[in-house]
Amino acid sequence: MRATLIQLRVDDTEDAAARRRRAADLVRARAGDDLVVLPEGWAAGAWNHATWPRDAEPLDGPTARAMSGAARDAAVWLHAGTIVERAPDGTLYNTALVFGPDGGLRAHYRKIHRYGFDTGEAALMGAGERVVTVPTGSGPIGLATCYDLRFPELFRALLDAGARFLVVPAAWPAGRLEHLRLFVRTRAVEEQCFVLACVAVGEHGGVRQAGHSMVVDPWGTVLAEAGEDEEVLTAVIDPSEVDRIRSELPVLRDRVLGIAAPRR
Template sequence: MRASLIQIAVDQDEPVDSRRARVAALVREQRGADLVVLPELWPTGAFAYESFAEEAEPLDGPTFAALAPAARDAGVFLHAGSIVERAPAAPEGRPDGHSDGGPDREVLYNTSLVISPEGVLVRTYRKIHRFGFDKGEATLMSAGSQITTAAAAGAVLGLATCYDLRFPELFRSLVDAGADVLAVPAGWPARRREHWTLLARARAVENQSYVLACGTAGTHAGVEQAGHSIAVDPWGEVLGEAGNGEEVLTVDLDITRVAKTRSQFPALKDRRLGLPAPDGIA
């Protein structure tokens, strides 16, 4: 599998429709790749909280409309990063338990889109772990609740987004669901760049999977982005790493290496699950 990670520079002064057109052109340039991955919330900027409600869109909204033909023209599976999705609230209100929901109220999600080479939306993933510590995304968006995988180009993608990277139990669940490539779009801040690359390698090693972690460049609402999109193999070796600016990182993955690694070093089978809770502190 040939994978291209497009590390998009997000400039808040660039109109969103112009950025969609520019990114669609970049996707079309990846003909010859099997999989293309875009970053988290690149239409709005991951930290541009004040724009979330205004720029929110349905799954078949302007971002999908711009990128579906680009995926078809390039003949690639496209992980289109994520959008601010506007969706009807669940009948009982907001699914994350917030009290301001209601049967007729719309809610927002941080939602990833996976588009086939035919330009069809084949999978979505609503980000489970929202960043902000009771501020920003954590209060503006509802939480997803579904472990999500997608078959793409002979691999099974495990879908996660940005802050999800800090929660290893999610990735073990993705592996249990059959994932051999973990795709992580992000809008990761530059001040924690070392965490970004460390956690990407850790998720690869502990799950004996490829990790494709695609971030943004530029500055979102005053927050400098880490860039440094990274591809890691099942042994934790870095196959490629981008710099700070807009860049396309292309790597070749041997998907059969996942099964070989898990066979040669079968650590996953030694997991001990369901151990009893401790009685107390000794």
């Protein structure tokens, strides 16, 4: 399986339409890959809170149409990062889109854990409620986004849903880069899955992005890691490693479920 993370630069000098064209061209250039991934919120700007109402779009909006065409032209599975989705009832969501090699929208995932505490995403967006996996020829992909990395319960749910690969687009602040590295490797070891984290670079909304997109195997080994500039990062993944490592170190069979909290 050949997987590519497009570590896209997102800044305040380029509008959404221009970024869509550039991202589509970068995806089309990946013909021959199996899976291509883009970062979180790259079209609207994941930290440009003030412009979200203007740039929000439906699931079949301009970003989805551009990414559908690019996936079809390249004949790849495309995790197109996330958009600011405006649902039919007007609620905004941070929503991931996954397209098949035919350009069809195969899945969407509304981010469950919203960052910002009482501001930003947490205040302006609705919370997703569904755990989402996508069946592919290489195995099921589990979907999570950025801040979700801090919540292991979601990743256990994705594991239980059959995920063998975990794809995490992010717009992670540069000041917390070491947290990102720690969480990506931890989730890989914890779930004995491949984790592919695609992180934006540049600065928008006053927040500098961390970059350092990475592909980590189920043993926790970093197979590939990007730097701090826009970059196309490719890794060759052997899906059979999931079974080999789970067999070699069968910790998942020793899980004890339903542990009750002690009475106080």
